Structures are given as structure tokens and as C-alpha cells.
Amino acid sequence: xxxxxxxxxxxxxxxxxxxxxxxxxxxxxxxxxxxxxxxxxxxxxxxxxxxxxxxxxxxxxxxxxxxxxxxxxxxxxxxxxxxxxxxxxxxxxxxxxxxxxxxxxxxxxxxxxxxxxxxxxxxxxxxxxxxxxxxxxxxxxxxxxxxxxxxxxxxxxxxxxxxxxxxxxxxxxxxxxxxxxxxxxxxxxxxxxxxxxxxxxxxxxxxxxxxxxxxxxxxxxxxxxxxxxxxxxxxxxxxxxxxxxxxxxxxxxxxxxxxxxxxxxxxxxxxxxxxxxxxxxxxxxxxxxxxxxxxxxxxxxxxxxxxxxxxxxxxxxxxxxxxxxxxxxxxxxxxxxxxxxxxxxxxxxxxxxxxxxxxxxxxxxxxxxxxxxxxxxxxxxxxxxxxxxxxxxxxxxxxxxxxxxxxxxxxxxxxxxxxxxxxxxxxxxxxxxxxxxxxxxxxxxxxxxxxxxxxxxxxxxxxxxxxxxxxxxxxxxxxxxxxxxxxxxxxxxxxxxxxxxxxxxxxxxxxxxxxxxxxxxxxxxxxxxxxxxxxxxxxxxxxxxxxxxxxxxxxxxxxxxxxxxxxxxxxxxxxxxxxxxxxxxxxxxxxxxxxxxxxxxxxxxxxx
Amino acid sequence: xxxxxxxxxxxxxxxxxxxxxxxxxxxxxxxxxxxxxxxxxxxxxxxxxxxxxxxxxxxxxxxxxxxxxxxxxxxxxxxxxxxxxxxxxxxxxxxxxxxxxxxxxxxxxxxxxxxxxxxxxxxxxxxxxxxxxxxxxxxxxxxxxxxxxxxxxxxxxxxxxxxxxxxxxxxxxxxxxxxxxxxxxxxxxxxxxxxxxxxxxxxxxxxxxxxxxxxxxxxxxxxxxxxxxxxxxxxxxxxxxxxxxxxxxxxxxxxxxxxxxxxxxxxxxxxxxxxxxxxxxxxxxxxxxxxxxxxxxxxxxxxxxxxxxxxxxxxxxxxxxxxxxxxxxxxxxxxxxxxxxxxxxxxxxxxxxxxxxxxxxxx
Numbered sequence: 001x002x003x004x005x006x007x008x009x010x011x012x013x014x015x016x017x018x019x020x021x022x023x024x025x026x027x028x029x030x031x032x033x034x035x036x037x038x039x040x041x042x043x044x045x046x047x048x049x050x051x052x053x054x055x056x057x058x059x060x061x062x063x064x065x066x067x068x069x070x071x072x073x074x075x076x077x078x079x080x081x082x083x084x085x086x087x088x089x090x091x092x093x094x095x096x097x098x099x100x101x102x103x104x105x106x107x108x109x110x111x112x113x114x115x116x117x118x119x120x121x122x123x124x125x126x127x128x129x130x131x132x133x134x135x136x137x138x139x140x141x142x143x144x145x146x147x148x149x150x151x152x153x154x155x156x157x158x159x160x161x162x163x164x165x166x167x168x169x170x171x172x173x174x175x176x177x178x179x180x181x182x183x184x185x186x187x188x189x190x191x192x193x194x195x196x197x198x199x200x201x202x203x204x205x206x207x208x209x210x211x212x213x214x215x216x217x218x219x220x221x222x223x224x225x226x227x228x229x230x231x232x233x234x235x236x237x238x239x240x241x242x243x244x245x246x247x248x249x250x251x252x253x254x255x256x257x258x259x260x261x262x263x264x265x266x267x268x269x270x271x272x273x274x275x276x277x278x279x280x281x282x283x284x285x286x287x288x289x290x291x292x293x294x295x296x297x298x299x300x301x302x303x304x305x306x307x308x309x310x311x312x313x314x315x316x317x318x319x320x321x322x323x324x325x326x327x328x329x330x331x332x333x334x335x336x337x338x339x340x341x342x343x344x345x346x347x348x349x350x351x352x353x354x355x356x357x358x359x360x361x362x363x364x365x366x367x368x369x370x371x372x373x374x375x376x377x378x379x380x381x382x383x384x385x386x387x388x389x390x391x392x393x394x395x396x397x398x399x400x401x402x403x404x405x406x407x408x409x410x411x412x413x414x415x416x417x418x419x420x421x422x423x424x425x426x427x428x429x430x431x432x433x434x435x436x437x438x439x440x441x442x443x444x445x446x447x448x449x450x451x452x453x454x455x456x457x458x459x460x461x462x463x464x465x466x467x468x469x470x471x472x473x474x475x476x477x478x479x480x481x482x483x484x485x486x487x488x489x490x491x492x493x494x495x496x497x498x499x500x501x502x503x504x505x506x507x508x509x510x511x512x513x514x515x516x517x518x519x520x521x522x523x524x525x526x527x528x529x530x531x532x533x534x535x536x537x538x539x540x541x542x543x544x545x546x547x548x549x550x551x552x553x554x555x556x557x558x559x560x561x562x563x564x565x566x567x568x569x570x571x572x573x574x575x576x577x578x579x580x581x582x583x584x585x586x587x588x589x590x591x592x593x594x595x596x597x598x599x600x601x602x603x604x605x606x607x608x
Numbered sequence: 609x610x611x612x613x614x615x616x617x618x619x620x621x622x623x624x625x626x627x628x629x630x631x632x633x634x635x636x637x638x639x640x641x642x643x644x645x646x647x648x649x650x651x652x653x654x655x656x657x658x659x660x661x662x663x664x665x666x667x668x669x670x671x672x673x674x675x676x677x678x679x680x681x682x683x684x685x686x687x688x689x690x691x692x693x694x695x696x697x698x699x700x701x702x703x704x705x706x707x708x709x710x711x712x713x714x715x716x717x718x719x720x721x722x723x724x725x726x727x728x729x730x731x732x733x734x735x736x737x738x739x740x741x742x743x744x745x746x747x748x749x750x751x752x753x754x755x756x757x758x759x760x761x762x763x764x765x766x767x768x769x770x771x772x773x774x775x776x777x778x779x780x781x782x783x784x785x786x787x788x789x790x791x792x793x794x795x796x797x798x799x800x801x802x803x804x805x806x807x808x809x810x811x812x813x814x815x816x817x818x819x820x821x822x823x824x825x826x827x828x829x830x831x832x833x834x835x836x837x838x839x840x841x842x843x844x845x846x847x848x849x850x851x852x853x854x855x856x857x858x859x860x861x862x863x864x865x866x867x868x869x870x871x872x873x874x875x876x877x878x879x880x881x882x883x884x885x886x887x888x889x890x891x892x893x894x895x896x897x898x899x900x901x902x903x904x905x906x907x908x909x910x911x912x913x914x915x916x917x918x919x920x921x922x923x924x925x926x927x928x929x930x931x932x933x934x935x936x937x938x939x940x941x942x943x944x945x946x947x948x949x950x951x952x953x954x955x956x957x958x959x960x961x962x963x964x965x966x967x968x969x970x971x
Binding site for chain 1: 779782783784785836838839840841842843844845846855856859861875879880883884887890891894895898899901902905907910914917918921925928929932933934
């Protein structure tokens with residue numbers, strides 16, 4: 001810049017004012033250079049940081065939660081569905097960096113929605129402050145809460161309301177044990193590294209077993225917003241991938257009827273297809289309100305369920321072990337017939353009690369059954385007959401065939417913690433005699449008492465084997481899993497876990513006897529449906545524990561299949577402390593058969 | 609009114625006018641990229657219209673001999689004071705400040721116009737025979753000349769404009785030959801009075817100073833402007849984000865982006881390189897002003913040119929300094945860039961005075 005004296009020199013006349021003017025020019029130039037330095041610092045040296053800040057200003061990440069896969073019954077009816085629910089989430093990256101300011105925001109939120117302030121702080125403290133993934137703080141917001149948050153949006157940076165699909169059930173207790181509940185990943189589950197905080201994870205039942213298939217992949221949107229937080233445009237969008245669809249073997253209609261039949265009772269029902277092991281229904285009562293367990297349950301409600309003396313969380317079909325009672329007589333009969341220690345024509349005179357040394361074993365019928373052969377022994381469930389038979393067959397043989405029928409071993413349902421049950425096996429000395437085993441134990445075992453413990457699902461598998469001629473199917477709950485774009489990603493054709501090697505004649509005899517139990521004046525007459533050949537066995541298992549139940553101390557069993565020719569369905573009913581199997585359990589089985597064979601029965605009833 | 613002879617036209621300072629036209633063009637393009645309120649892109653056209661009006665004002669001022677203007681300066685100054693006083697009665701209030709006066713369809717900011725009256729008034733005082741040599745006595749008279757209007761303007765409240773008067777006064781006193789030692793004493797007295805001034809400040813003005821010292825004090829409140837401006841400028845980086853990418857400005861994160869903070873918009877859009885171009889224009893303009901002052905041997909003309917240049921320089925430095933975070937936020941528009949009729953016309957009139965001195969320096 002030429003600051004020269006343009007007006008022409010005037011030699012000899014000093015001009016002090018001009019020097020002062022030039023000094024000001026220098027001052028202004030220095031100031032301008034300072035500004036250039038500041039711009040260099042802001043734009044070039046720190047530019048990247050400010051670019052990031054600018055993006056953070058305008059870009060908001062909005063997750064789109066993927067819906068969880070839906071479970072269908074065998075006929076395509078949904079067992080569980082999704083409905084949209086509002087979830088309050090914090091996005092750590094969009095929260096204020098300054099801890100004081102951040103706490104102001106959280107405090108505002110806490111008082112707005114009456115959430116404990118500490119909860120919010122904890123939730124934020126557990127994740128990286130740079131995370132753009134939402135921290136889900138509260139699920140199931142009411143419309144009022146949503147409106148409040150929207151209204152205060154500008155004062156709540158980093159706080160969003162997500163629409164998240166949540167589980168919806170046909171009714172509050174429907175198939176609670178079978179489906180299982182879905183909740184946020186626990187601290188322990190988070191340790192495994194497979195889940196993020198706030199993820200919904202199947203905690204029990206099929207939801208847990210199939211969690212990796214059912215959980216979808218969340219999508220998200222990157223949107224540009226203005227200073228008021230209004231959306232300006234969509235920068236990027238990733239579609240959520242819903243979880244896979246699961247086609248189960250369950251028949252919703254049967255499940256509902258079975259649940260209804262068990263209302264107010266404690267116990268279990270298993271309905272199974274003997275031809276392939278398909279589980280059509282699986283009921284355990286008392287049940288729990290599955291919809292209240294979804295999302296965030298308050299601590300008190302949780303404790304109430306956990307401490308309930310009736311153990312509603314227990315899946316009694318697989319996790320409770322009961323003495324099989326008279327149902328076990330089928331094992332004794334099968335063992336004796338197969339090994340020749342019993343014949344159908346062996347007769348015993350029953351006077352209502354049986355003497356072994358100094359001990360007296362009673363029959364359930366005080367006056368006795370009179371002269372009893374094997375078929376009548378099964379039909380009328382004569383205890384005295386089987387005390388004798390048990391001694392003839394022997395404990396080792398009974399144990400061997402019980403195990404062959406799959407009693408005392410888990411069915412392999414991979415479903416929570418399945419209990420194996422127990423079949424006592426006397427230790428043998430070198431001479432082949434049982435060691436430390438009393439004959440009284442053999443007598444007890446022959447009517448399914450003593451140490452014998454089974455689960456309802458094992459009994460169902462055994463009945464299926466009797467019905468289908470000896471095939472032990474692994475119970476199947478899931479037919480296949482499908483993804484919308486990929487088709488079937490997992491399938492189960494059913495698997496056979498063993499064979500019961502009994503002669504066909506023995507099976508035929510057992511089926512004939514079981515038919516008589518229901519249809520020829522036996523103990524299971526309460527299950528009879530005219531026009532349908534049902535075969536079944538009652539059981540009344542004595543328990544040691546005291547109970548205030550009016551009906552007594554005994555668990556009632558009824559294990560059945562139908563039709564006798566080409567059996568299609570096995571039904572096992574157990575009513576805890578229900579009394580006699582014939583009176584407490586058999587009518588429930590009848591209702592289930594009625595539902596399944598409704599058309600057939602109606603057809604027969606009208607004389608077709 | 610005046611005869612314009614060919615000699616005057618030959619001495620028109622074309623580089624000065626060229627730099628000004630460049631600045632106004634940059635202003636208009638920047639404003640065009642901002643859609644502010646209902647005005648939309650019309651705001652850029654209006655700015656150009658103001659520039660047109662300013663050009664007429666410039667011609668009028670330049671055609672008058674500045675010595676005649678200095679002669680009537682006391683009258684202009686008095687009228688200015690009276691208008692500032694009437695603001696308290698007839699003033700139009702916009703966002704809590706009574707700065708505007710309605711004249712027909714347009715609202716005028718009298719404090720803008722008063723700045724020029726003030727410069728002329730101080731020059732008049734310093735060029736009287738009484739004031740020679742410039743010493744303490746002059747200071748005693750000159751100080752109230754600045755203080756009285758400053759108080760009136762602060763009460764509007766418009767701290768920035770009020771504070772502008774003092775650097776201009778000091779520059780003129782120094783240029784008129786006042787000894788630096790006397791001014792040094794004055795500055796010391798000012799520092800001693802600073803605590804009193806702190807008490808007199810309004811809460812929001814104190815906040816601005818505190819926020820400057822510690823921007824994280826209140827990031828969503830007072831410091832919001834500073835933080836957002838820094839983000840806008842910084843994110844422009846070397847080459848800028850371009851018109852479409854300037855999200856800080858376009859998405860309204862930046863407050864007062866068409867007026868006081870327009871430099872941040874420009875910096876975000878065109879980056880460091882763009883800023884260099886803009887600052888070069890200002891450097892050209894300001895150094896040209898100093899050149900005119902330095903090359904004029906006529907004492908009144910020199911003081912007028914220097915006073916006007918000091919006025920514009922202070923505004924540019926304070927505005928850019930505050931937007932880039934070098935000094936606390938005081939509301940001062942950026943001459944020729946910020947949208948605003950009064951500011952544009954008054955800045956053009958200031959140039960008119962400069963040209964007037966330039967054209968007559970060889971008479």
C-alpha cells in the first residue's frame with residue numbers, strides 16, 4: 001500500500017501530524033493481522049473440530065427399532081404380536097458436554113415425568129458420552145408423557161421419544177411359560193457383549209430359546225434439523241430388519257381350551273402328536289401376567305411374583321417332578337409281559353390290602369377288587385395286583401423299562417432348565433442281588449410311588465410311544481423359522497431319540513387295556529366321548545407334604561391318547577393336589593379331546 | 609449549492625470506491641443466501657437499494673466542501689442531540705431497544721447518523737483558535753462532547769455505538785497534537801473508574817463480558833451467540849462450505865446472522881480464503897482513508913479524513929473481533945456488510961467525507 005506523500009513534497013516543513021496518522025494506520029494493520037491469525041486458528045488449525053461441532057448441531061440420529069419376530073401357531077394364527085409403544089431415550093452424544101448443564105437437562109426430565117433423577121444419571125454414566133445409540137430409559141410412556149416431552153423439546157437436548165414395537169399378547173396370561181417374557185437385557189447378559197444396554201431380550205421360553213432369530217436389526221435415520229429442532233431433510237436412512245417369523249407346532253385353539261380348563265388349578269397339561277412329537281399345547285398353572293413382565297416392570301410387582309408360594313414362574317410341564325402314581329403301572333405291565341414274568345391271565349385276589357412281612361400295603365379301594373387279571377388290574381388300577389406284579393418283575397427290570405420309555409431322562413426340549421426326573425436303580429451285588437434295597441421299595445415302585453419322579457412331558461412322550469408302537473420322539477415346538485426375504489432359515493423335521501423294543505403284541509395289549517380304562521367301566525370313564533375311542537390311564541400320586549387343599553394331598557394324573565386306531569393326539573393332565581386322577585384330571589382331558597375332535601364327534605353323534 | 613469543476617472529478621479516489629463496491633457485492637450475495645423471515649431474498653435487493661441511496665448521499669456529501677460542514681458542525685451536533693433525546697419519547701422499540709425513529713415509511717437509527725455529526729463537531733472544536741495548542745483545557749471541553757451523547761445512546765440501550773465515540777475522540781485528539789502523556793493519564797483515570805462503570809452496566813451487558821471471559825458459563829443462553837459464531841467460522845475451514853453447505857447459517861443456528869453476525873455467515877460459506885478476500889477489501893478501504901488523511905496538509909481536512917477513517921476502522925475491528933471471539937460481544941454492525949439502511953447510508957456518507965477531502969486536497 002502506497003502511503004507515500006502523494007500531494008507533492010514541501011521540503012523543509014516538518015509534518016508531525018502525518019507521522020501520527022501513519023502510526024494509526026500501523027495500529028489498524030496490526031489489528032487486522034491479529035484477526036487473520038485468529039481466523040487461521042479457528043478455520044485451519046481447529047477447523048476439523050468445529051466442523052464436527054457443526055455436524056453435531058444439525059445432524060440428529062433417530063433410531064428405528066426393529067419389530068421382534070412373530071410367533072405363529074401351526075395354523076398360522078399369531079401367538080404373540082407387536083404393537084407400537086413409546087419409549088423415552090437419551091442420546092449421549094446430543095446431551096450437553098458440560099456435566100452441570102447435562103444434569104440440568106436430566107433434572108428437568110426427571111421432574112417432568114417423575115423419574116428418579118439417579119436412574120437417569122446411572123443410565124447415562126454407563127455408556128460412552130460419544131455414543132449416538134439411544135439409551136432407553138423408560139418404556140411404555142403414556143400419551144401425556146409424550147406430549148410433555150415434545151412440548152419441552154428445546155429445553156431437553158439429547159432426549160427423544162422413540163416409537164418402539166412392543167409385545168402384545170392375546171390375553172394377559174396366554175401361553176406365558178411357553179412363549180416366555182421379553183425384558184431389557186440384564187447386567188449379566190450385557191457382560192456377554194452380545195447385547196446393548198436397553199435391548200429387549202427374550203428371558204424365558206421360546207422368546208429366550210429363539211432370541212437370536214426373533215430379534216431384528218434396528219434401523220435408523222440421520223436427519224438434519226434447524227436451530228428449533230425441526231426436521232429439514234432426511235440425510236440417510238437405514239430400514240430396520242424385522243426379526244424372523246417362527247412357525248411353532250402349537251395349536252392356539254387347543255392351548256386356549258387347555259388353559260381355560262386349568263383355570264383356578266395348579267398343574268400342567270401337555271398335548272402332543274404321537275406321530276411326530278409335535279407339542280400342540282403346553283400349559284402350566286398358576287401362570288403369570290406375561291404382559292406385565294414386558295419392558296420395565298416395577299420392582300415390587302417382580303418381587304411379588306418371585307415370592308409367590310405357588311411359584312407361578314415355574315413351568316410345571318418340564319420343571320416340576322411328580323411321582324407318576326398308577327400311570328407307572330403301564331411300565332410294570334410292559335416289562336412283565338415282554339420279559340415273561342407276567343402273563344395276561346395271571347390272576348390275583350384283591351381283598352383291599354397286601355402283606356409284605358410285617359408291613360401292610362393298602363389298595364386305593366378299601367373293599368378290594370376281587371379276582372383281578374392284568375387287563376382288569378390296569379382298567380381298575382388295582383394296586384394289590386401290581387404289588388404282586390412288581391415283586392414278580394423286580395425293581396431292576398421295572399427301572400430298565402421305565403428308562404426305555406424315557407422316564408427319568410430329560411426330553412431335550414432345550415427350554416429353560418428341564419428337570420430329568422428320577423428312576424431309582426438298585427445297585428447289584430456280584431451275585432445279581434440288589435444291595436441295600438428293600439422289597440418294600442419294589443412294592444412302592446410298582447404303583448409309581450417311592451422315589452420315582454417324572455415330569456408331565458416325559459409321561460406324554462411315554463404315552464406317545466405306546467400309541468405309535470414304540471417310537472420316542474423328541475418333543476418338537478418349532479417347525480421352522482422364516483425370514484421375509486430369505487425364506488426358511490431354520491427347520492426341524494422332528495427327531496427320534498429312541499425306540500421302546502416291546503413286541504407288537506405287548507403294545508396291542510396295552511392299548512386294549514387303556515381303551516378299557518375309559519370305555520369299559522374303568523377308572524377313566526370321565527374322559528369318555530361317545531364316537532371317539534380314547535385310551536388312557538389315571539393316576540393318583542400320594543405326596544408327603546401337607547396341604548390345605550380340600551380335595552386332599554394327592555396329585556391327579558390322566559394320560560391318554562386318541563383315537564386308539566391310528567392315534568393322533570396324546571393328552572397328559574396333571575392337577576396338583578387335585579385328588580383322584582379319574583375325577584380331577586380325566587374330565588379336563590375330555591374337554592381337550594372334545595375340542596380337537598369336535599367335528600368327528602359331532603358327526604358320530606348325529607348318527608353318521 | 610457548489611460548483612463541481614473537472615479538477616475535483618479527476619481526484620475521485622477510484623480504489624476506495626472499488627473496494628466499497630466489492631464489499632457491497634459480497635454483502636448482497638451473502639444476504640441472498642440467507643432467507644430471513646418473510647423478507648426472503650428480497651433482503652439482498654433492499655441492501656442494494658440502500659447502497660443506491662447511500663451513493664446519492666455520498667455524492668451530495670462529497671460535492672459539499674467539508675470545511676462548510678465543519679463550520680455548521682455545532683448546529684448539526686445540537687440537532688443530533690435533540691433527536692437522540694426525542695427518541696425517548698417517539699422512539700420505536702424493537703426487541704427491547706429504542707433505537708429507531710419512524711420517518712415516513714422507513715425507520716431511521718439516529719445514533720448512526722450522530723456518529724458523523726460527532727466527528728465533525730470534534731474537528732470543529734479542535735480547529736478553533738481557542739483550542740491551540742491542544743491541551744488539558746481542550747480535553748475538559750471535549751470529554752463532555754462524547755460523554756453526553758454516549759449516555760443517551762447507552763440508555764437506548766446501545767452500548768456498542770456509545771463506546772465507538774471514545775476511540776474516535778482519542779484518535780482526533782492525538783492527531784491534533786495532544787501530548788500522549790495527558791491521554792495516558794486519562795486512560796489511567798478510565799481504568800480507575802471501571803468498577804463504577806461495572807455498577808452502571810445493565811445485567812445483560814455484564815453477562816456479555818462474563819461470557820466472553822468464560823464462554824461455558826451459559827452455553828445455551830448468553831454465550832450461545834459466541835459459540836455458534838465460532839462453530840460457523842471454524843467449520844468453514846480453508847475453502848468454506850459453499851452456499852448449500854453452510855448449515856450453521858442456513859438452519860438458523862446463528863443468531864442475528866444478517867446483521868451483526870454476518871461475518872460468521874460469510875466465513876462459514878467461503879472459508880479462510882474468502883475471509884482473506886473480504887479483509888483485503890477492508891484493508892484497502894481503511895488504508896486508503898489513512899492515506900487521504902496523511903496526504904492532506906490542510907489540518908481540518910486531515911482531521912475530518914482521520915476521524916471518519918477511525919470511525920469505520922473501529923467498527924470493522926470491533927465487529928470482526930467480537931464475531932471471531934477476540935473481544936466481548938457488543939452490538940455493532942459491520943460497515944457495508946451488515947444489512948441495515950441507516951448503517952449503509954451513514955457509511956457511504958463517511959466515504960463521501962473522505963472523497964470530499966481527497967478531491968480538495970490540492971486546492
